[in-house]
Amino acid sequence: MAFSIGIVGLPNAGKTTLFNALTGLGALVATYPFSTVEPNRGIVPVPDSRLQVLEKILSPSRVVPATVEFVDIAGLVEGASQGEGLGNRFLAHIREMDALAHVVRCFEGGKVPHPYGAPDPRRDIELVEVELALADLETVRRRQEKVARAVKAGERGAREEQEFLEKLASHLETGKPARSFAGSTEERFLKPLFLLTAKPVVYVANVGEDRKDSPLVAALQEMAVERGVPLVVLAARWEAELAELSPEEQELFRQSEGEESGLVQLVKTGYRLGNLLTFFTATGPELRAWTIEAGTRAIDAAAKIHSDFAKYFIRAEVISYEELVRVGSLAGAREQGLVRIEGRDYVVQEGDLIHFRHNA
Template identity: 40%
Template sequence: MSQLLLSAAKSLRLFPLFTSKALPVFAATRKTAHLINFQQPVRTQLSTSTFSFKQKGSKMPPKKVVKEEKTFLGKPSNNLKIGVVGLPNVGKSTFFNAITNSSAPAANFPFCTIEPEEARVAVPDERFDDLCKIYKPGGNVPAYLTVIDIAGLVKGASSGAGLGNAFLSHVRSVDAIFHVVRAFADPDVIHVEGEIDPIRDLEIIHEELRIKDIDVLKKYIDTNDKVISRLGQSANSGDKNKKEELVILKKVLAYMEEGNDVRKGVWNNKEVEYINQQQFITAKSVIYLANVSEKDYLRKKNKYLPKIKAWIDENYPGDMLIPFSGAFEQTVSLLDSDAKEEHIKASGVPSALPKIIVSGYSGLHLGYFFTCGPGEVRAWTIRKGTKAPQAAGVIHSDFERGFIMAEVFTYKDLKEHGNEAAVKAAGKYIQKGKEYVVSDGDIIFFKFNVTADKKKH
């Protein structure tokens, strides 16, 4: 195949998220210390008579330290889903309908949603919109977040209560979680526990998910321990790997039995490899969504939010809490674009959905790059930390197999200089090789060449 040139760009708006002074976003923090080792340079001695390097007593240069790339918890895929999880009647389906502009059942009784609903949501990014204005393409395809509406879990779900086993299997199948917690009082909307208590509700869900993980893992360990015991001295290399796996999984089990979620543990890459094979529910990223009344949302005040934030700070530092109003979002979602803009302007508060969508996308460790041209502007989803050849492979496998280089410039430089020619003239058009990690805001031209011989392989 002759050499081709394809324009591609990567720009993922992860953090900062959609922000507004009118709407707080709570993120718990944990202070971390970073130790940096500074390598002292080794001076090479020169002979003044010959200007040659002295061999005697000279020190060998230090070996280059190759930093091991951190493996993420979760499936190594760019086709991931986030599930909406919580107790019944907390506003999950109302939220799902608003965020997806769909009409999943939402009623005032438990388990009105039985089978999970699925929808794709466009990820908002002003840069994508701007690139469409610059290139004026015939078509455009934004990045998408796949959202799953899962039926409400109840206390005892891990032991089968309230169709719990089926619902927990749905949670197990997603890759991250929107945890919706009720922070509004409404006598017309029943609560399965009798009264409003967000902290109790949070603890019920977390406990049920953790117990389910423990139960599944115990059965797995017991079964495989028996297999290894029967093999005895006849174990092969595969069996030795199984022994290593069981040692690691027993460590994970002990950690969970102490009341911890897998995602908050410190695991090395080998441990993460075995953890990912188990698809633990508590290994999934969680974004907390506090559903407040429309009145509280408009006045930017809610008595439950400080308690919820304090609970997250104590138990899951670093996790995000986003307040939203299902009632407000439902009203806005039913309006056309002009009426929606007017309603939000008159209300004095923005919709929380753009922020929620972007944070969900980030929670899945996803990013995207763009392919830009007069024919189309498209966002291609990749995992964070993806290198240029693998990013090219998202478009087509030939692009990765025959990768030559990536010619890179940034969205910021394009905005500053106005067009690609001006970016090149300013020296902002840079060639990158196979080790280049695609960065937020990149616009890339991939060069590749696949020969006939290579195609055979």
């Protein structure tokens, strides 16, 4: 399953515009067109310049980048945590996500009404986070009832969990997200709750064109730093318009921008939220980037490609991206003994190029 990032935010923040802009990214990363699973779900290639370098060295006939899934989650209204409006469905959608991209409106835009008058990043973020924190509070309360019974029954560890839940509940009651809860070191109690506000998040400042230095962005920046949340600044409408041009035209516009586009930064940042890493395979004609969680063993990485690769696993032949690039050819690397033989328990590293030997 792809790593999925839910786009959340107040109405008219630019969520759908951003989603549409992301659909254009497929055109920029050759050979992997953006594909829409449902109207609001799309698979987006992760831009990775290493693929172009490897392509030169290995001359594959096909290149397949890693992907992430973005989901445009509409339906937030005040009271969503109480099941108002589309509240319940909204919360259920968020629960399925691995991470969140929280779009915050930083464009004034006279014609586009703001649900609370005018944009105010701090208040706007808090409105969304409070709704999510309240929904989490419900979850914690339900768990507290169970644990109270376990404490009565004298179950081991129940008292400890009870204390943890009490502190967590008071934290959420103030509208703060679980991810900023100091006690979240208690992973074993926190994780099974699947709280919405424990999910990693990136803030997205949606600015009007050429307004990357507005006071609204400055306010959001301050908040992001306070909370240790990464921030990406982009102009969703401009990006969405670019997305409709041909890849060549897009390149021209982007070159004149001179920096990595906000959209690319967002995909990369979203990917990083997942504690994920990328390894490569070059089997037959295909060069491909794969996504795994950091700490994954070779045998589990093999299973990701095909369950038979794991079942009939013999060994992994591994070279790091840096070493391969330094030597400049796979044959050369082999001659120099730089292609390592690793067993099933080898922990895959970022940028490894792996050839799995198996007798499937």
